Amino acid sequence: MPRDTIFLQTSLSDFIVRLTAALDADGSTPKDTVAALMRDMIDEIDLAPHLTSPANDCGYSRNIVHTDPKGRFSVLAIEWLPGAMTAIHGHRAWGCVGVAEGTIGCDMFELVNEETHQVRLSDFIEAGKGAIAAVDPKPCGIHRLYNRGTSRAVTLHVYGIDLSTDPCCINVPYHF
Template sequence: MPKDGIPSLQSPVDIASLVKEACTAVTCAAANCHKDEITRLMERVLPHIKLDDFSDTPVNARGYRRKVLYSHPSGFFSVLQVEWHPGAETPVHGHNAWGCVGVVSGEIGCETYAQCDKGENGVRSTGKITAGKGAIATVNPNPEGIHRLFNPTDKVTTTIHVYGMDLSDNPCAINVPYGPSAHRN
């Protein structure tokens, strides 16, 4: 039998349940442990997450749509849903806060970068990976974790992102762009 407030893993987990657990996790943990607490929560609920359709949100010029599902009133974290169409990709970027990303469906590619004096836009590629349904990755604030995400498949991919800051007014505030293609959408 599950503890109070923790959804049963035999049934789908909705965003409200994820948010309730995330609020408990960050409220009860030291600030430097928030990313780890959210990662443990995502490991438990990601296989059972049920997301609402958000086809009313436009796809941006880079081929994906994103929607802020929740922002904690004290700014501890925000939850975003992202839908990646075939060929979609972000600019190369870092983040202004920690983050945790889970693949709900499909596959997402990630190319990582390191800062350098020479090379394109002051960064150089350090490798690419592809992650499928159920994969979870974390990122530390900039300059650690410079990367770009992309959909390498011919199918739509859905991811859920939890970032350690309030993104209710500007979902792009999480990003620290590298190079000329700043994050506009």
């Protein structure tokens, strides 16, 4: 069998090593660098060994698998059970998300009132395996993710913030 037809599974460690090297060498926007690398590798990364946390009350588990020693980024593997849904939120830093398994829905919102964090639904998408999305910090990119399928979904997240001391400091809550 020719080598190019063999599926080669990549460890998450390989992704992190390549990501760190790319950020060390590249002067471009980190979000763009991460998104490009994630596009190249998402179909090969094995996240299963990193899905160790139990699901929260919203039906998903957040697993922080790496924080950059220089504080430039954090990497999470998230498992979404059927029916899982986040609260409406934005982020305090750039981020990239890749769908490694299943399908994830994303409702997008626009800010109605900055003072009260009130939003209104503006669009939605469904993203399957291999899809990559990037998000900018608040007030851009206000969204909520969900799994409306009947089987689990798994996503890889990289955020431009150190989550080692406060795993939820990336989120900015919003409401209807």
